[in-house]
Amino acid sequence: MSLTLTVDGDRWRTHLCTVAEANPGLVPVTKGNGYGFTLGRLARKAQWLGVDTIAVGTYDELPHVATRFAGSLLVLTPWRPFGAAVELDPALAGRVIHTVGRTCDLDDLLRRRPDARFVLERITSMKRHGLSARDLWSAATTLAAHPKARLEGIALHLPLAQGSHLSEVSRLLNDVVAAELTTRTIWVSHLTPDELGSLRSSYADYAIRPRIGTDLWLGDRDALRVTATVLDVHPLERGDAFGYRGRTAPKSGHLLVVSGGTSHGIGLEAPMGDSSMKARAATLARGGLDAVGFVRSPFSIDGKQRLFAEPPHMQASMLFLPDGPRVPEIGEQLDVRVRYTATAFDRVIVT
Numbered sequence: 450m451s452l453t454l455t456v457d458g459d460r461w462r463t464h465l466c467t468v469a470e471a472n473p474g475l476v477p478v479t480k481g482n483g484y485g486f487t488l489g490r491l492a493r494k495a496q497w498l499g500v501d502t503i504a505v506g507t508y509d510e511l512p513h514v515a516t517r518f519a520g521s522l523l524v525l526t527p528w529r530p531f532g533a534a535v536e537l538d539p540a541l542a543g544r545v546i547h548t549v550g551r552t553c554d555l556d557d558l559l560r561r562r563p564d565a566r567f568v569l570e571r572i573t574s575m576k577r578h579g580l581s582a583r584d585l586w587s588a589a590t591t592l593a594a595h596p597k598a599r600l601e602g603i604a605l606h607l608p609l610a611q612g613s614h615l616s617e618v619s620r621l622l623n624d625v626v627a628a629e630l631t632t633r634t635i636w637v638s639h640l641t642p643d644e645l646g647s648l649r650s651s652y653a654d655y656a657i658r659p660r661i662g663t664d665l666w667l668g669d670r671d672a673l674r675v676t677a678t679v680l681d682v683h684p685l686e687r688g689d690a691f692g693y694r695g696r697t698a699p700k701s702g703h704l705l706v707v708s709g710g711t712s713h714g715i716g717l718e719a720p721m722g723d724s725s726m727k728a729r730a731a732t733l734a735r736g737g738l739d740a741v742g743f744v745r746s747p748f749s750i751d752g753k754q755r756l757f758a759e760p761p762h763m764q765a766s767m768l769f770l771p772d773g774p775r776v777p778e779i780g781e782q783l784d785v786r787v788r789y790t791a792t793a794f795d796r797v798i799v800t
């Protein structure tokens with residue numbers, strides 16, 4: 450009935466422990482759809498792992514994790530003097546670490562809460578949010594006037610690795626050192642284990658805290674299996690009409706109705722497939738089914754990705770299986786290829 454994520458519990462937990470051991474100061478990132486697992490489950494897992502801090506993406510996500518994880522809660526979206534940031538539950542104020550990315554926000558935050566906990570984000574080549582080198586100087590001046598303020602570190606959000614980040618990180622850290630800020634903690638994102646290693650040796654008096662989501666939760670794909678259920682199977686003759694749009698079958702085969710649709714995040718194009726122009730041209734030349742408008746689905750039968758009969762429905766999808774391969778039975782589970790960060794599973798089963 451469901452689109453299900455089945456997790457090999459032993460294998461997953463072993464992987465989580467391996468990542469935690471390899472990354473002292475690890476800050477697990479729990480945001481969005483909880484990388485497919487849900488935020489609450491990741492918060493409990495982080496508690497089990499024994500880390501002292503987790504990161505959430507937004508202030509609105511705090512209620513999902515705060516009762517399941519007992520430590521500090523870093524919010525990755527920068528604090529602003531409006532919206533969810535200023536509506537923070539006072540009961541959480543002592544546990545929340547804000548991210549500050551503008552000098553005016555630092556003034557404003559400390560005026561509202563002189564003892565606020567926060568990291569100062571230094572802008573990187575990603576150019577998403579953060580302070581310039583000059584802003585760091587000015588922040589140091591502000592902080593000198595706020596003895597109760599709790600600066601928890603400097604945050605760097607780097608682009609996904611294309612070559613080494615190290616020269617950029619060294620440049621940014623030199624700005625931090627030059628600004629004479631009192632902190633000795635650097636929160637980093639998207640550094641490789643090697644880069645983290647050399648950073649730790651070059652800046653031995655700094656604590657480096659890697660913020661990791663994907664490589665932690667989704668780093669061992671073989672621990673994860675995504676399945677849909679075959680809900681119905683109908684034989685089709687060439688020319689038979691089916692679906693919302695009254696489309697007709699280009700040849701005889703079967704129509705399969707399977708669980709999983711747009712509400713789960715099942716899209717029209719299967720992610721990460723071999724959809725190169727060359728592959729497409731080859732199928733067209735053979736007069737394959739995608740030449741008549743059928744699109745490859747993320748659902749596979751006996752190891753082969755099958756075609757959508759029409760665009761996915763809200764909670765189910767229709768597949769067209771031409772005569773030839775084995776026809777699955779109602780109730781059978783099919784493997785599904787998904788983007789975990791964009792999929793809402795009906796069930797997550799940890800064995």
Ligand SMILES: *Cc1c(COP(=O)(O)O)cnc(C)c1O
Binds near residue numbers: 480638639662663664
């Ligand atoms: C999402 C996010 C991360 C975690 O990214 P992954 O690629 O999932 O490890 C780290 N830092 C920041 C600022 C983020 O927004």
